[in-house]
Amino acid sequence: MGPPDTRRHRFEEIYRTSHDAVLAYLLRRTENGHDAADVLAETFLVAWRRLDDVPDGDRARPWLFGVARRALANLHRGARRRTALSDRLRGELAHAHRHTERAADRHAERTADQAAVAAAFRSLPEQDREVLALAGWEGLDFGEIAVVLGCSRNAVRIRMYRARRRFARELSALGALGGREKEGEHEEEGERLKEGDGRAAPASKGGAA
Amino acid sequence: MNIERLNPITEEEAAAMVSRQTRDDLAERVMKTTPDDVPTSVRPGWSGRRRLLVGIPLAVTVATAAMIAVSVAEPDQRVGPVSVGPNRAEAAALSFRKEGDSLVVTVNDPVADPARYKKEFAAYGMDIDLTLAPVSPRRAGTLVFMETSEGGHLETILAEGRCGSEVCGVGVKVPMDYKGHARIVFGRAARPGEMYDEGPGDVPGEGVGLPDVPGHTVAEAWAVLGERKITRVLYRYVFRGSDRPYPDGLTRDQVKPEWYVHDALAGTDDQVILFVGPVKP
Numbered sequence: 001m002g003p004p005d006t007r008r009h010r011f012e013e014i015y016r017t018s019h020d021a022v023l024a025y026l027l028r029r030t031e032n033g034h035d036a037a038d039v040l041a042e043t044f045l046v047a048w049r050r051l052d053d054v055p056d057g058d059r060a061r062p063w064l065f066g067v068a069r070r071a072l073a074n075l076h077r078g079a080r081r082r083t084a085l086s087d088r089l090r091g092e093l094a095h096a097h098r099h100t101e102r103a104a105d106r107h108a109e110r111t112a113d114q115a116a117v118a119a120a121f122r123s124l125p126e127q128d129r130e131v132l133a134l135a136g137w138e139g140l141d142f143g144e145i146a147v148v149l150g151c152s153r154n155a156v157r158i159r160m161y162r163a164r165r166r167f168a169r170e171l172s173a174l175g176a177l178g179g180r181e182k183e184g185e186h187e188e189e190g191e192r193l194k195e196g197d198g199r200a201a202p203a204s205k206g207g208a209a
Numbered sequence: 210m211n212i213e214r215l216n217p218i219t220e221e222e223a224a225a226m227v228s229r230q231t232r233d234d235l236a237e238r239v240m241k242t243t244p245d246d247v248p249t250s251v252r253p254g255w256s257g258r259r260r261l262l263v264g265i266p267l268a269v270t271v272a273t274a275a276m277i278a279v280s281v282a283e284p285d286q287r288v289g290p291v292s293v294g295p296n297r298a299e300a301a302a303l304s305f306r307k308e309g310d311s312l313v314v315t316v317n318d319p320v321a322d323p324a325r326y327k328k329e330f331a332a333y334g335m336d337i338d339l340t341l342a343p344v345s346p347r348r349a350g351t352l353v354f355m356e357t358s359e360g361g362h363l364e365t366i367l368a369e370g371r372c373g374s375e376v377c378g379v380g381v382k383v384p385m386d387y388k389g390h391a392r393i394v395f396g397r398a399a400r401p402g403e404m405y406d407e408g409p410g411d412v413p414g415e416g417v418g419l420p421d422v423p424g425h426t427v428a429e430a431w432a433v434l435g436e437r438k439i440t441r442v443l444y445r446y447v448f449r450g451s452d453r454p455y456p457d458g459l460t461r462d463q464v465k466p467e468w469y470v471h472d473a474l475a476g477t478d479d480q481v482i483l484f485v486g487p488v489k490p
Contacts, residue, residue: 008240015236024223029214042236048239085238088231094474118215136212167212 011048018061019044023137024071028137033093035075041086043068055147062140062147069130069148120170128163131156132149303329303339308382311364315380316341319372319397335383336390343403344396346370347402350379353396358389367395371400401438404481419473423490430473430483441482447471447486459485 022043026036046067047054055063103170121129136147142160291414302321305471306313312333316326326339342353352403370396377410399405419425419433434442434462444464446455457464464485472484 011240012236015239019227019232020220020224023227025221026216027218027223027226041239044235044239048242060322085242089232090229091474092227092231114214117212121212121215132212137216201223 007051010148011051012052014047014054014060014064015044018064020063021061021193022068025068025138027093029072030075030134034090035072035085037089037093039068039071039075040089042071045085046071059144061146062144065134065138065148087113116174117173118165120174123170124163125167127159130188131159131163132167210393216441218315242309253408265312289362301329302326305329305333310386311368311382311384315366316372316377316395319377319379319395320400325367335387337381338390338392339381339395340393341372341377341379341395341397343405345400348396349373349398350377351396352379352393354392354394356392358391361387361389361391363391363393364385365395368419372396399437404439409429419470425470426466427464427468427470427483427485430470431466434481440479443480443482445484445486448488 008015018165019040022039023036026039026043030036030039045065053063054060095117121132131145132150134140134148140148142153142156145156145160149156149159152157217281236276238285256260266301300317302316302318302325304315304317312335314330314337316339318325323340325337327337330337332341344353344372344386347370350368351366355363355365361432364382366378366382367379371378377397379397380394381391406461419430421428422467434440444459444461446452464483465487468485468487470483470485471490474482
């Protein structure tokens, strides 16, 4: 552990560069602003306490997502840590979910295809949704997703491949996309994904919606 | 197939929700904790990991309340009240009584200094931090927060709606052999001018005593806030989802009593923020 000033500077840098990303990560995965505020505070508290474990540079962010993810899992199990740390933030985020709903309306435009995509996505198991979202929403590559999930890069490839296949199957079952998404295309795409590690590739390439 | 379009919120939108001050405030508060400090309650001598039990669903607390109501009615041996500390004339803030293998501790004085509770628990060899936080009337006498050592299990005694400044009855049932630490927060009725602590299950506006406020008129909100002696109110303008042409808020003189309240929340420094506009939400 370095001297206090070095610790502070390092933490401030991590906080400055990652605060918004972690907040967005949490708002996307919580039902209300209180939960997001509590977990945000907890995440950065862990970062402060375990500063020496936080990876340098761009790797800090997926590490923080991983901490946030575990704190969220605790929250969903009914174990909440509420501290005075997040009181002020709770006030500001009290109605955040309403804003996110509005934002979702705006983005989704509520076309039939989009509604089907949303329904298919919701019907996926949580672990499928998580890998797809980490790529599509947080824009992480496989290596970064591996840091978040605490698994190997190869395991992420496999999970992503399976998630994409299940997603495609759900979409076909819902009759979305006018049959343009054929199972075969996804086999092919899955193979490509096994090779390529492009940032956000899995979510941004399908393109038929 | 593009799940990016399902993204509920962009990073920029999230960033815009938190003010610079709040952002800095959290960083400062985090850095004020010492590296070995688990938030708010872990001290040296703490054994094992802790189990956190907060945000217990309402259904569970209601069930507990029903169970306790039965057990409290049974004949039991009264051990307390005790008075600890130099001022023996001061009434005990807690009362203790034995019930089987447990001690049932109930709160006599819901507005006592938490240090008094701590001392009185300590007199029975218990390491328990108990506080009562101001909440909306609906949540008075309910559990707001509980945190126990690993393996610890404490039953709470609820007194829903009865935790005003005169009556209470909330408490906790502690097994005689319980050696762990616990931190418990119950809700009590707020004093005039006091903001409510918000907790799980609160509805919009509840934190400032205006539950179900969306759609009520400004005049109605003023009446409720007046009754609670809350005078510091900030007004934000809402019209068709925008704050134009008043992005910096309104003065009280600009607000019309017949307007509608869209939202209400507690700001810093005991201020209430009302989101108001001429159109019903």
